[in-house]
Amino acid sequence: MKKFFDLMERVLMPIAAKIGGQRHMAAIRDAFSTLMAPLIIGSLAVLVNTFPVPGFQEFMTATFGEVWMLPGVLIQNMTMGILGLLVALSLGYHLGRSYKLDGFTSSFMAAITFLILSAMTEDRSAILFNWIGAKGLFLAMISSILAIEVFRFIVSRGWTIKMPEGVPPAVSKGFIALVPAIVIFTAAGLIAAVAFSLTGGLSVAELMYKTLQAPFQEMSNSLISVCLLMFARGFLWFFGIHGTNVLSGLTNSMLLPNMEANIAAFAAGNPIPNIATTSFTDAFVSMGGTGVGLALIIAILIASKNKASRDLAIGSTPGGLFNINEPIMYGMPVVLNPMLLIPFLLTPVLCVIIAWIATEIGLVPRTVAMIPWNMPIIIGGFLATGGSISGAILQVVNIAVSVLVYIPFVKLNDRVAVKEMADAEAKTEAENAAVENTVQANAE
Numbered sequence: 001m002k003k004f005f006d007l008m009e010r011v012l013m014p015i016a017a018k019i020g021g022q023r024h025m026a027a028i029r030d031a032f033s034t035l036m037a038p039l040i041i042g043s044l045a046v047l048v049n050t051f052p053v054p055g056f057q058e059f060m061t062a063t064f065g066e067v068w069m070l071p072g073v074l075i076q077n078m079t080m081g082i083l084g085l086l087v088a089l090s091l092g093y094h095l096g097r098s099y100k101l102d103g104f105t106s107s108f109m110a111a112i113t114f115l116i117l118s119a120m121t122e123d124r125s126a127i128l129f130n131w132i133g134a135k136g137l138f139l140a141m142i143s144s145i146l147a148i149e150v151f152r153f154i155v156s157r158g159w160t161i162k163m164p165e166g167v168p169p170a171v172s173k174g175f176i177a178l179v180p181a182i183v184i185f186t187a188a189g190l191i192a193a194v195a196f197s198l199t200g201g202l203s204v205a206e207l208m209y210k211t212l213q214a215p216f217q218e219m220s221n222s223l224i225s226v227c228l229l230m231f232a233r234g235f236l237w238f239f240g241i242h243g244t245n246v247l248s249g250l251t252n253s254m255l256l257p258n259m260e261a262n263i264a265a266f267a268a269g270n271p272i273p274n275i276a277t278t279s280f281t282d283a284f285v286s287m288g289g290t291g292v293g294l295a296l297i298i299a300i301l302i303a304s305k306n307k308a309s310r311d312l313a314i315g316s317t318p319g320g321l322f323n324i325n326e327p328i329m330y331g332m333p334v335v336l337n338p339m340l341l342i343p344f345l346l347t348p349v350l351c352v353i354i355a356w357i358a359t360e361i362g363l364v365p366r367t368v369a370m371i372p373w374n375m376p377i378i379i380g381g382f383l384a385t386g387g388s389i390s391g392a393i394l395q396v397v398n399i400a401v402s403v404l405v406y407i408p409f410v411k412l413n414d415r416v417a418v419k420e421m422a423d424a425e426a427k428t429e430a431e432n433a434a435v436e437n438t439v440q441a442n443a444e
Contacts, residue, residue, distance in 0.1 A: 023098050024145055029336045031090035032240045038086065039326045042079030045072040081129070083242065084136035088114040091144040099152045105177045109151050109184060110144035116188040117143055119203040131205045134242045139205045141241070147184050154180040221258055221276045223356045229254070230285055230348035237290045238344060240335045244290055255281065259370060266368035266386065275359050279367035282323075283384040283391065284355035284398055287377050289325025291344040292351060294377065295402030296328060296410075303407045306414045322374040332413075339413040340406075347402040354398055364390045 049072040060068045079086075088111045096106020117139060119131040154160065161175040195204045202210070229251065236243030244251075258274035265272050288294025297320045300313040309332065316327040334340050358364045365385040375383065377395045385391030 024095065025336055027091055027095035027098055027145075028141060028240050029333070030094040031087055032330050032335055033333070034090045034094070035083075035086055036327070036330050038079040039083075039330070042076050042081075045075040045079070048072050049076070077129075081133045083134050084118075084140040085111060085114065085132045087137060088140040088144045091141060092148055095145065095148045096151070099148070101148070101152060101155060102173050102177075105173055106148055106151060109177070109181065110147045112181075113147040113184055113188045114140045114143045116185060117192050117204040119205045131203070135209055136205050137241055139208050142208075143188070147188075150184050150187070151177075151180045154183060221254065221274060223276075223352070225254070226276050226281065226356070227349045227352050230281065230352055231345055233290050234345045234348055237329065238335060238341055244286075251278070251281075259367070262366060262368050263370070272366040272368060275356060275366055277367045279369060279371050279384040280355065280359075281352075282371060282373050282375070283367065283380045284394055285348050285351045286323060286373070287351075287380075287395060287399055287402075288320040289323050289329070290348070291325070291329075291334065292347040292399070292402040293323075293325035293328055294320045295347060295399050296332075296334070296340075296343075296406050298399070299403045299406035299410045300332075302403070303410045304414055306417055309410075309414070309417075321376050323376075324374065337413070339416055340409055343402075343406045343409045347405050350401060350405065351398040354401065355394060358390075358394055364388065364394045367391075 049069045089107045092110025093103045093107040096109075097103045099106075114136070115127060115132070118136055119128045120126060121128060155176065160177075160179050163172045163175050192204055195202060195207050199207055229247065233243035233247060236247070255276055255278045259277040259279060262272050262274050262277055285292070288297065293316075297313045297316055300309050304310055304313070312328065312331045316325075316331065319325070319327055329335055332340070334344055355364070359366055365388045367384045368386040369383055371380050371384045377399065378392045381391035381393075381395040382389065383391075
């Protein structure tokens, strides 16, 4: 095991160092970390409004009236519902600060650029709300980075309006941003107009969304296609992109018709035709969220000796039980963490293969019921398979296999964290010693 850890450390540590030192990747990581609070609150609002206990919604409606869900809906819409806009604001701020640009100016540069490129109503009088959420996330990241790079390029060459001394700093900063803003917003507007003209009315956001989905459009109802879909979700999530939401159109187009066909066949008493359905992936793969997040939490509680990681896992357990994994994704973090990349991508694929084989050979019935995406394990597997205990057992088996895959990498992540802490302490001690030597030299 020690040799395995040493090998993985030699292979992955250089990758981690490069990712950690890359300015844009670091800004993306910091941007998502900043958004942890609204993401967690938004996730909890979703959980309350969709709490998967029979009779809960009826009880709440009878007790508080028809509008009891409104606060949760508003919280969800103004947190997770505008995720793209929040990322543009946060990424612009962090990337701008890394270039020693004014953070707030960089933030609005990025956000306005993103909004200019977003989808609008036919009369161009309003932005379509759903395109500034998760569906616009990829555009938010790309447009923010480009906007700040142009901002930096112009400022570094002094192509700005400089105010005389004595002018308040806020006014001076506003005029420094004037020329870059004209260039960036005009360019964004022209790009939006060209995209609209060449595509018959599509916005840049819609065009990018369709382009991102295009490589996956040839997927069909097969083991390989579902494995690739789960892998793609995890791959996007690793870079902080909500893979589940980004690929939701493709996922639904692939799996929902299969689910409907299974339900119709089950109601008619006919053989169930499809394995790949929405409930198949929700029940047997996305347990605790993308990457089998619940297994990661359990692996940390079993194998990690890092107190911060264990505390985070304990705090993430309630959300993980209901398939909400944002706290562990951004808190551990899993996003942009090479130490956890392999198990994060591997475990969903293993779960698909195990569940597919178990279903194909008849150990587990095919899914015949739609279940909420946040249905806890045991209950979810039981209900999805039409009340079969073997569905619940399959969930437990997939969790156990995933935990075993995660444990070595959790230990490796601990080793890296200890080494990084030791290096940081050594650097601090060296800096303190250098300061003391300087002070002594000056005193002499």
